[in-house]
Structures are given as structure tokens and as C-alpha cells.
Amino acid sequence: MLSRSLLCSLLLFTLVPASADTLWLKNGDRLTGTIKAFDGSKLVIYTSFGGELAVDWSSIATLESTRPLLVKQDEYYGEIAKSLDPAEDGYVTLVNGSQPRTVELSSVRQIVKPKPLLTDLSWSGTLDVALNYKDADSETEDHHVSLDTKSRHGRWRHNTTGKYNRELSNDVETEDNYQLGYALDHFIDDKWFWQGRFDYKRDNIQDLRRQRSLGSGPGYQFWDNELGSFSLASLANRSDYTYVHGEDRFHAVSLYWNYNRYLLGKRFELYSKGEVGKPLNNVADYSLDGEAGVRYKVTDWAWLNMRAERDLIKGAENKQLDETRYLLGFGVGW
Structure with missing residues (x-):
């Protein structure tokens, strides 16, 4: 029984x-x-x-x-x-x-869903790939890969980014560069956080071969939920620029932004991220490194991606950089 x-x-x-x-x-x-x-x-x-x-x-x-x-x-x-x-x-x-x-x-x-300040370990990320091949008067081949991951545990958030760009024209390299970044955020409350950041950029074609930056400063998380997020961070940096002939070492202040917003039942995503900086000496007037784009979800984890990237350093005539890319590709997310 x-x-x-x-x-x-x-x-x-x-x-x-x-x-x-x-x-x-x-x-x-x-x-x-x-x-x-x-x-x-x-x-x-x-x-x-x-x-x-x-x-x-x-x-x-x-x-x-x-x-x-x-x-x-x-x-x-x-x-x-x-x-x-x-x-x-x-x-x-x-x-x-x-x-x-x-x-x-x-x-x-x-x-x-309300997002608590203290959470268990969570990990999310995106990987976008853009490939382009053109066979006309000149044969052009482009490769672009972008990785962005974010993990959070309790009051700590880890942000890791990577990007690689390579372009060939008639088997001659016209673009070959990559960049890596890591930022560690410690949340003081549910909005304010303190960020430490390291960025490294390497270019094998342009006169500006290396950029290194180490900074720290406060940030503010305006929102972070199922429909997107938006944060700003203001940092004081120590930067090193290495050119083909010579180098510059200086202090600077920078403003970093990271924004994304889902629309129409999370079918579309608008996003933008980057930094604008101001050196505290005469090495340059200002710098800008940012991107903006839109993703269209094909499945729950895959999408089509269209974005524009801008890399600009405004300064002395022999120490300028101005590049703009328009990319169309695909990506995955988790």
C-alpha cells in the first residue's frame, strides 16, 4: 500500500x-x-x-x-x-x-525582467564576420572579424574585445591591422561603476604602427535589460603612439560609450560603441574610434550585420589617421 x-x-x-x-x-x-x-x-x-x-x-x-x-x-x-x-x-x-x-x-x-545588482556568473558575446571579393579591373579581397564578449559575476563585469582587418588588392596588402581590448568594471551600486581599461592596436600598413592605452575612471550604466543596454565611462589614460619614425607618450582623457537596443520583438538590433579622446599635450587635437550598425536576426542565434567603422586621429600633418569602413556580413551570438 x-x-x-x-x-x-x-x-x-x-x-x-x-x-x-x-x-x-x-x-x-x-x-x-x-x-x-x-x-x-x-x-x-x-x-x-x-x-x-x-x-x-x-x-x-x-x-x-x-x-x-x-x-x-x-x-x-x-x-x-x-x-x-x-x-x-x-x-x-x-x-x-x-x-x-x-x-x-x-x-x-x-x-x-528586473536585473539585480548581484548576479551569478553570466556570459554573453557576439562574433561578426564580413567577407568581400571583387573581380574587376583590380582584384580586391577583404576580411573583417570582430569579437565582443561580456561576463559578469556579482559586482564585477569583464569586457573583452578583438578585431582583425585585412585587405588585398591585386595580391598586395593595402590594409592589415588588429586591436585588442579588456575592461574591468566594479559596480558601486546598480548604476555607478569604476572601470580599468587596456587597449592595444597594431597596424602593419599605416604610419601609425602601434597604439597602447591604459586608463581608469568612473562609469554610469543607464540601463541593462532584455531590450538592450547603454553605458558611458570617462577615463584618464596614459597612451603610447609608435610611428614608423618616432613615438609619442602622453596623457589623455577619453569618453567610452556602449549602446544597443532591440526593436520589433528583438528581430532588429541597433548598436554603437567606441571612444573619443583628447590628449593633454600637442601630440594631436583629438581621436575617434567607433562603430555603429544594425543586426537582423535570421535565427535565435544568427544574424545579418551591416555596420560602419571610423578610426580618426586629428593632429599634426604627418601624424594623422582617417579611415572609414562600411561592412556587410553575418554573425552569431550567445
Whole structure:
């Protein structure tokens, strides 16, 4: 009898469905899964049968979630609801404490999972590749690879970047360079952090052969959630420039930015990152190293990529650098 009771209890336990978020649609259908994000037009829900699905917000009658979610009704302020309860068509109830609040779905601007300051180890990254071959009056072959990874554990965040560019024209190298970067962030609270950074660039073609920079300074994380992130860091740097003939060593101040934003149910991603610097002597007027682009997701992990890159050093006539690239390729993310 005991064995039979244990078996029945086990069967009942396995038959009870795991807690899941639920969408009730206006056409009478129902979707269950895990709500990932809502960006104002599309709600992304992960389902076991179809992966990530983007559902038109206007087609949702009401919804339910047993997990805490950050709900914004304007661009700047939000409420962390402990759960979402279904209500009549066109409404949802935000449960937070002893006084639940029912709001119109049309008033909701954004839904994301709240991100705590202290987290377990997480790792994400992107790898973009661009290849170009042209056979005309001159035979041109381009190779571009860009890697960007980010890991976080507790109050620490590690940022690693790498980039390689090579171009051949009639079997003659016209471009051959790479750059590596590492930044370590320590979060003081959920917004402010202190950053230490090292960057290295090597060019085998241009007069400016090497750039080395070591810096430190404060930064501010404006947001970081399922729909993107934006941060700025202001650093004091010690930089070394090595030219074909001579070198310069100087101090500088730099502003680093890192921005990305998902749109249309995370189908598109806009992003930009880079730095603008000002040397504290007369070696150069200013420097700029940045890129901006757009990614279109083909699958949950692969995309097409189009971006522009700019590398500029404005200074003395024999110590200038001005390069712009326009790239189209593919990439993967995790």
C-alpha cells in the first residue's frame, strides 16, 4: 500500500504543469511559456514548441506571470510587480504588496525582467564576420572579424574585445591591422561603476604602427535589460603612439560609450560603441574610434550585420589617421 501511494504521488507530481507565463489572445487562443520582453509593439515569449515568438501587443487580451517583472508606463519610471494577474480584456493586474493595481494594456510601454545588482556568473558575446571579393579591373579581397564578449559575476563585469582587418588588392596588402581590448568594471551600486581599461592596436600598413592605452575612471550604466543596454565611462589614460619614425607618450582623457537596443520583438538590433579622446599635450587635437550598425536576426542565434567603422586621429600633418569602413556580413551570438 505504501509503495502504491508513493507511486500515485509521483505520478500526480509529474502531471502538474510547471509554472509558466500565459497570454490570452483576442481570437480566443492561449500561449504558455516565458515572457522575455515587451518593447512597445511586440511581446517576446519563449515557448517549448516554437522557441522565441514575437506577438503583436494589440492582439493580446490579457496576460499572467508568476515571476517578478519590471513594468513601465512611461519612458523613465517603472514598477517591479511581484506577479501579473489576468483581468478583463484590455487590462492586466500588477500585484505588488497588499494593493494590486489594474492598468490598461495600452498604457504599458515596456516589460522586462528586473536585473539585480548581484548576479551569478553570466556570459554573453557576439562574433561578426564580413567577407568581400571583387573581380574587376583590380582584384580586391577583404576580411573583417570582430569579437565582443561580456561576463559578469556579482559586482564585477569583464569586457573583452578583438578585431582583425585585412585587405588585398591585386595580391598586395593595402590594409592589415588588429586591436585588442579588456575592461574591468566594479559596480558601486546598480548604476555607478569604476572601470580599468587596456587597449592595444597594431597596424602593419599605416604610419601609425602601434597604439597602447591604459586608463581608469568612473562609469554610469543607464540601463541593462532584455531590450538592450547603454553605458558611458570617462577615463584618464596614459597612451603610447609608435610611428614608423618616432613615438609619442602622453596623457589623455577619453569618453567610452556602449549602446544597443532591440526593436520589433528583438528581430532588429541597433548598436554603437567606441571612444573619443583628447590628449593633454600637442601630440594631436583629438581621436575617434567607433562603430555603429544594425543586426537582423535570421535565427535565435544568427544574424545579418551591416555596420560602419571610423578610426580618426586629428593632429599634426604627418601624424594623422582617417579611415572609414562600411561592412556587410553575418554573425552569431550567445
